[in-house]
Amino acid sequence: MADTAEAETSELAYGPTDWDDHHHLPTNTGLTNEKVTMWAFLGSDCLLFGALISTYLLCRNRVGPATKGPTAADLFDIPFTSVSSFVLLMSSLTMVLAVTSIQRAEMEQCKLWLLTTAALGSIFIAGQVYEFTGFYREGLGFTTNISSSAFFTLTGFHGVHVSLGIVMLVTMWVLVTRGNLGPERAETIEIIGLYWHFVDIVWIVIFAVVYLIP
Amino acid sequence: MNTATVSEDEGHQEHSEHGLSDFGYIKIAVILAILTAVEVATYFFDFGVVEIPSLLILMVVKFQIVVSYFMHLKFDSKVFSYLFVTGLILAVLVFAAMGTSMAFWQNPSGCDASTFC
Numbered sequence: 001m002a003d004t005a006e007a008e009t010s011e012l013a014y015g016p017t018d019w020d021d022h023h024h025l026p027t028n029t030g031l032t033n034e035k036v037t038m039w040a041f042l043g044s045d046c047l048l049f050g051a052l053i054s055t056y057l058l059c060r061n062r063v064g065p066a067t068k069g070p071t072a073a074d075l076f077d078i079p080f081t082s083v084s085s086f087v088l089l090m091s092s093l094t095m096v097l098a099v100t101s102i103q104r105a106e107m108e109q110c111k112l113w114l115l116t117t118a119a120l121g122s123i124f125i126a127g128q129v130y131e132f133t134g135f136y137r138e139g140l141g142f143t144t145n146i147s148s149s150a151f152f153t154l155t156g157f158h159g160v161h162v163s164l165g166i167v168m169l170v171t172m173w174v175l176v177t178r179g180n181l182g183p184e185r186a187e188t189i190e191i192i193g194l195y196w197h198f199v200d201i202v203w204i205v206i207f208a209v210v211y212l213i214p
Numbered sequence: 215m216n217t218a219t220v221s222e223d224e225g226h227q228e229h230s231e232h233g234l235s236d237f238g239y240i241k242i243a244v245i246l247a248i249l250t251a252v253e254v255a256t257y258f259f260d261f262g263v264v265e266i267p268s269l270l271i272l273m274v275v276k277f278q279i280v281v282s283y284f285m286h287l288k289f290d291s292k293v294f295s296y297l298f299v300t301g302l303i304l305a306v307l308v309f310a311a312m313g314t315s316m317a318f319w320q321n322p323s324g325c326d327a328s329t330f331c
Binding site: 029030031035036039040042043044045046047049050051053054055057058078079082085086089090092093095096097100190193194197198200201204205207208209212213214 | 246285316
């Protein structure tokens with residue numbers, strides 16, 4: 001009887017789906033399956049980007065015997081890309097603020113930070129489109145040489161990841177605005193945040209290895 | 215009702231134990247911004263032989279900070295760390311395997327694979 005009352009009180013306080021590591025979850029690991037799945041996905045995504053970065057490093061200065069044209073490294077605009085990198089880095093801050101906001105049940109703040117993160121991500125993508133357009137005008141297309149193919153594949157895949165992140169952020173904003181996502185499901189925002197931070201750390205590696213290291 | 219309120223307070227305390235305060239996250243972001251500025255400075259100034267090692271160290275430090283604090287890996291279950299680090303190790307192995315194959319493998323015509331002929 002006492003147990004039943006305690007369970008009811010617990011459900012009133014946290015809701016049936018609000019669990020964290022301090023509670024025993026009905027899973028084998030004691031962790032939520034959604035979060036474990038996201039971390040497993042991020043671990044596997046490391047392999048994708050590891051392969052793409054490796055390929056670029058091996059091809060960065062090679063144009064091949066039958067092709068010619070500039071390499072991407074010849075056309076880099078480091079000051080411009082630095083600003084883009086800074087924008088993406090700061091979007092990680094706004095993302096984590098969105099997570100802490102929903103955990104405190106500050107829904108208006110959460111919506112604001114979600115939109116800000118999506119906007120910063122959009123600025124980064126706009127910068128990437130501008131950069132790619134500039135490269136194309138300078139004669140560097142996807143098939144110009146091996147170096148350009150490796151560069152566009154790597155940065156393009158990262159851009160697709162960021163774009164998907166923006167779609168997820170806007171979806172979260174819609175759900176929060178409609179009241180379909182409340183503090184009891186804060187972990188959903190946290191999981192989207194993990195994905196967003198991941199695209200940020202991938203760019204940290206790309207920016208250093210591809211753009212800055214000569 | 216009172217019990218529920220007390221439980222909510224306890225829940226908030228747990229969240230703060232899980233990570234940093236908002237101000238703490240802002241401090242982390244400022245550190246990341248400073249590290250990025252140092253990185254970019256290597257493009258404008260000649261750092262000589264320490265340029266590449268310092269860029270790699272800065273990259274690893276930034277990576278570690280984002281993963282530990284923004285992604286909460288420092289405060290979360292070790293299971294998540296194992297999953298992520300396994301992926302990272304495999305990615306490094308992929309790089310090592312590709313590097314090794316490109317450096318040592320040659321086709322029968324004598325054309326070095328590294329020239330993509």
